[in-house]
Amino acid sequence: MGSLWGINFLVIDWGMEGTPPLLFAALRFALVFFPAVLFVARPRVTWRVLAAVGGLVSLGQFGFLYVAMAAGMPPGLAALVLQGQVVFTLVIAAVALRELPTRLQLVGALFGSTGLAVVAVGRDGSWPSVALALCLLAALSWAAGNVVTRAAAVPSGLGLTIWSASVVPLPLLALSFLVDGPAEVSAAVAALSWRPLAATAYTVVLASLVGYGIFNTLLSRNPSSAVVPWALLAPVVAMVGAWAVHGDAPNLAESTGGAMLLAGVLVATRPSKRMRKGLGLPS
Numbered sequence: 401m402g403s404l405w406g407i408n409f410l411v412i413d414w415g416m417e418g419t420p421p422l423l424f425a426a427l428r429f430a431l432v433f434f435p436a437v438l439f440v441a442r443p444r445v446t447w448r449v450l451a452a453v454g455g456l457v458s459l460g461q462f463g464f465l466y467v468a469m470a471a472g473m474p475p476g477l478a479a480l481v482l483q484g485q486v487v488f489t490l491v492i493a494a495v496a497l498r499e500l501p502t503r504l505q506l507v508g509a510l511f512g513s514t515g516l517a518v519v520a521v522g523r524d525g526s527w528p529s530v531a532l533a534l535c536l537l538a539a540l541s542w543a544a545g546n547v548v549t550r551a552a553a554v555p556s557g558l559g560l561t562i563w564s565a566s567v568v569p570l571p572l573l574a575l576s577f578l579v580d581g582p583a584e585v586s587a588a589v590a591a592l593s594w595r596p597l598a599a600t601a602y603t604v605v606l607a608s609l610v611g612y613g614i615f616n617t618l619l620s621r622n623p624s625s626a627v628v629p630w631a632l633l634a635p636v637v638a639m640v641g642a643w644a645v646h647g648d649a650p651n652l653a654e655s656t657g658g659a660m661l662l663a664g665v666l667v668a669t670r671p672s673k674r675m676r677k678g679l680g681l682p683s
Contacts, residue, residue: 406637408607409475410645412466415599419588420580421466424596426572429458431604433565443559445552452548454564457612459571460541468534472527474648476639480658481519481535483635486665487512488543496547505668512664515657522653549616557616561608635662 416424443450461482469478487509493499501509520532554560576585635658642648650658 403634403637404606404611405634406479407641408603408611409469409479409634409638410641411599411602411607413469413475413642415596415603416466416470417595418591419596420576420584421470422463422572422576422579423585423588424600425462425466426569426576427596427600428462428603428608429565429568429572431600432458432608433562433569436562436609437566440559440562442563443554445554445560449548449552449554450560450564451567453545453552453560454567456541456545456548458545458565459568461538461545463572463575464534464538464541468531468538471531471534473531473535474527474642474646476635476642476648476650477519477527477654477658478535479635479638480654480661481516481532482539482542483661483665484512484516484536484539485543485546486668487516488540489546490668492543492547493550497551501668508664508666508668510664512661512668515660515662515664518657518660519654520657522651522657554616557618558609558613560616561612565608 412424465478465482469475473481490501490505490509494501516536520529549560552560573585580588639648639650639658643650
């Protein structure tokens with residue numbers, strides 16, 4: 401799952417060249433929804449929940465992420481900054497669900513937030529601050545969606561992924577027409593080549609249907625602390641891949657801040673003693 405998502409950032413960066421980012425995202429989620437919706441039953445939740453999950457996890461997260469990467473955010477660092485969603489999830493869950501974090505989680509969240517600040521301050525100027533801000537908004541949107549998913553306790557992660565995508569393509573397409581203009585969108589559609597289509601196929605099948613299907617199912621059946629750490633493979637795979645493919649070697653501040661962020665996330669998602677006993681894990 402983490403490896404699939406890590407490669408996904410490289411695929412997005414590769415396939416989006418020459419295609420408006422919001423149009424590229426709209427194409428992805430149109431194909432996540434159809435034709436899979438013909439074969440997978442709608443999960444037993446209200447349309448309000450489906451709209452919230454689709455709007456936050458898919459439209460918000462990937463709308464901001466695609467625009468951030470189009471604005472110059474490197475794929476490896478985009479994958480890293482997006483893990484700030486863990487810290488945001490703790491905060492939102494504490495407010496919305498009254499799930500107060502433990503002292504250890506607070507320490508991890510603070511350490512991870514400091515790591516994000518180090519990454520932001522240590523930018524070498526090769527990518528703009530607006531790209532970082534957009535990526536943080538993507539992380540915030542994903543975090544809010546995580547809280548909705550957890551509260552809904554949907555047993556079918558694949559069904560949730562597919563049916564929640566129903567609310568995503570049209571708003572993204574409308575935003576693309578608004579931001580990029582009808583002429584550019586029409587020209588991009590007419591000029592679609594095998595490259596963006598191949599990238600879309602990866603993001604639809606492996607990143608969304610397989611990756612998020614597994615992730616949402618695991619979240620519904622296990623404590624988030626047992627699931628979230630697997631997603632931390634994504635920035636590692638993405639950063640190593642970006643280094644190998646593009647030569648995007650992180651500078652000292654980015655490497656240090658990234659390590660702090662990942663360490664903070666690991667601490668923040670460590671199960672409490674009570675939870676570890678319930679799972680049969682050593683304390």
